[in-house]
Amino acid sequence: DAMVIQNPRYQVTQFGKPVTLSCSQTLNHNVMYWYQQKSSQAPKLLFHYYDKDFNNEADTPDNFQSRRPNTSFCFLDIRSPGLGDAAMYLCATSRDGNRGNEQFFGPGTRLTVL
């Protein structure tokens, strides 16, 4: 089945140790998104790619970076994780992001920072 896949599902890292989360999709969608979701809160958009065009949210810390080497894959890099970065990280895709095109979410990666 076409889907959005995130690996790993659970990631533990140490304070300040770089970590990379991955997302892949078989939907061939143009847009890929990364969200941060903390407990009992709504997903917060960090950035998204429309094809190769990167769109950063104004309040996304510089500590968060992203790469999209091809249509299928997108990575979230956290350069120096702090305790406040512990959260669920959700990847989503959309055909073209326009109204009427829903976003499909992956299962998420839960990041723990020790």
Add this chain to the structure above:
Amino acid sequence: GESVGLHLPTLSVQEGDNSIINCAYSNSASDYFIWYKQESGKGPQFIIDIRSNMDKRQGQRVTVLLNKTVKHLSLQIAATQPGDSAVYFCAENSGAQKLVFGQGTRLTINP
């Protein structure tokens, strides 16, 4: 600025009863809305959507109502089942390929 918010953070209903989850939005230019269901430990799952040229849309056991006059939408779930227990988010497609999420309502189904 844009914001999408929910009236109640938690809602408990008896199994078999109907439930109504509410959402308010502030951007009068909003013209497309989505309801997502998020079960514990999972990503949000699309339930139903509605465009601003509609007042009501029905799916399987779910109905979304949109009142543009007061900038309010609701999700009605009929004959709730234990599997309906989850957090429900309304979201607005704000254009620019982005969604704006509300804060979420946790729905608990009591046996």
